Amino acid sequence: MLRTLGILIARHRFTSLLLWALTIAACVATALIGVTGENLFQRLSSAGPTVEGEASQAANLLQGTEGADTESLSLLIHDVDLSAPDLGLILTAATTDLLEVDGVTEVINPLAIPPLPDGSPNPAAMPLLVPDGTGLLLNAQMVAPDGDLSDDLLGEVEERLGVAADEVRQLEPDATVEVGGTPLLVESLVAVAEADLQKGELIALPIALLVMLVIFGGFLAAGIPLIGALASIAGALGALFGFSYLMEIDTTVLNVITVIGLGLSIDYGLLIVSRFREEFRALVERAGDSETRTERHELMLQAVGITADTAGRTVLYSGLTFAIATVGLLVFEPTIIRAIAIGAVSVVLIAILTALVLVPALLGYFGERLLKPGLLTRIPGLGPLLTRFGDVAPREGVFSRLTRRVQRAPVLVALGGIAVLLLLGSPALNINVSSGGADAIPKASTQYGFVTALNDHFPLATAPLVQLVSDTDEASAAALAEEVATLPNVTGTTPPALVNGHWVSRVDVDQNAGPAVVREIRDYRPDFDHWVGGMDAASVDYVDSLVAGAPWAALIIAGATFLLLFLMTGSVVIPLTALVISVISLGASVGILVWGFQEGNLAGLLDFDADTIAGVDPLVLTLVLTFGFGLAMDYEMFLLARIKEHYEAGEATRLAIETGLQSSGRIISSAALIIVIVFAGFATGNLLQMKQIGVALAVAVLLDATLVRTIVVPTVMTSLEKGLWWAPRWLHPIYARFGMRE
Known part of the structure; x- marks a missing residue:
């Protein structure tokens, strides 16, 4: 079947390439331009992996109807004098302007929240103020029906907060002033992922071409696997765009699937082209120099058929093995892993198709020229080197000599090689599996400064790493918080606060110690209903x-x-x-x-x-x-x-x-x-x-x-x-x- 398919495609190469060109153009158009007003990059998310567990139960208990369909942006100001009249005027004007924007539901200015009757700070304002009184957050809440925030609304709010930020910088040039929030963070991470994708391709593709030039000795043979790789990337982007309507596609999914598709397509194309040159050369040598142009063309077609039946079969089953390995990911619960699994299976199938369909079609056009020495082989001094490292291996060479040497004492050499692998793997014995790395926000992100300042100066405004949620009375919740405060790696707990009918305490922990604290708290279960939530709990x-x-x-x-x-x-x-x-x-x-x-x-x-x-x-x-x-x-x-x-x-x-x-x-x-x-x-x-x-x-x-x-x-x-x-x-x-x- 593969032999017949290979010959058929090479014989009808124009039709095959035309269909491929139309398919690739459609994939590129849908991924980069879109068919519903959004392209692939606009449909990406960066919510991170989530599963159903105790942490998600705690979050659901605290999630009221208010805020369920809202997003927010904040103006972060640090190292300023909060009592400065001009600062108050800037924030008041920004608040007034933002409340006039259609879609803004609330603007919280902590300076406008009155203190309690006894003169102490209002608890409602505390998360938005730096504990030492040198900074604040101005928070603007926006409507986001079904979690979908309007780009126009986001842009208008961001622009007005940016104007206020410029005014504060003019007032206090040494102050830290940032505009940020979850919507901008997602945008920035998608932009970083897109930039990483372009950077990776710009590094990988030229070097891959250089390596294949050394292997094949000419641009024509080296270019065929690269064309297959580019087609595979285009197909992967188109497939991910389609899947984005069925599931949430994270930025990580895009990069992982693209790099896998690129690598596999080059691998498979390299194998097919190399085997074709080997088989075509053997057929020509057996036929001698007397064949006509028509006979030589038929020999080329036969070489494509043999290649499809040998190397093509290897590609088919290699790809199926890789696809089966990724299908195993579907048993995992997190959506991001399932999305990667489906995307990986898709891109592997595309890589197989490029090797078995696109590459034979290209061989049908250029196959007869592949036996001729490449242009680079004519360069003095370079030709013998390229011939030595050519793609078609001689009967005797470095690998056969190496094999004979190691076969003299196979057991001893095998044990030595395995010992080296075990030595390299020995650090894995101390592995700590954790998804709580704070360095997940790269420095290249436009939100890096905002996130860093928020974590450093506004601990109560950040999402808690560990959180106690209790369905009991205040005294019992307070007793639990006090007991948790005595645990190792716990630096303190906040008094219980009533949120959506449940008592909530924030648990402060040492850096990177949150997962261990979560497990220790969960080992102890009080007599009342109790949940451990927060980001580290979700990680656990x-x-x-x-x-x-x-x-x-x-x-x-x-x-x-x-x-x-x-x-x-x-x-x-x-x-x-x-x-x-x-x-x-x-x-x-x-x-x-x-x-x-x-x-x-x-x-x-x-x-x-x-x-x-x-x-x-x-x-x-x-x-x-x-x-x-x-x-x-x-x-x-x-x-x-x-x-x-x-x-x-x-x-x-x-x-x-x-x-x-x-x-x-x-x-x-x-x-x-x-x-x-x-x-x-x-x-x-x-x-x-x-x-x-x-x-x-x-x-x-x-x-x-x-x-x-x-x-x-x-x-x-x-x-x-x-x-x-x-x-x-x-x-x-x-x-x-x-x-x-x-």
């Missing part, structure tokens, strides 16, 4: 939700991968060893993640504040394990396909391992180098989560393509060569009926 619920779903996800991923590898090899030994080695390799990448971010060793290189990192973000850990496993299986498929091909051609197991690695080693190494560059490019962005994902996946791929794929896998397979292809007798008919063969 989120982590617990992921832990609950992890066994099911692992079972789905491992079971499906085992089945696919069995259908490829007919062995149960090879899938088991592949799963074990992949787990050890992923442990090494997690160890680097802990060492670099939780322990702060990469803070200087990647420009983040290590003191604010409580641990490894659970979303990052989940995606690194899932996508890292999928990528490892990608290269496993690339290698096993060639080993099996040589084994079925009659070579002994040990020789098949050697020749299989020699045949695939260059492409695996080249593909891995490109994908490492892609991930490293996105790791230079500003979003902390993308830094962590980029670094961890770059390390995972680097280790897999070097130590694992060239040392550990060949030596383990050689050590098990006598039983490597074994399977129970009852599985033989299943493999004979459904097994995949090159």
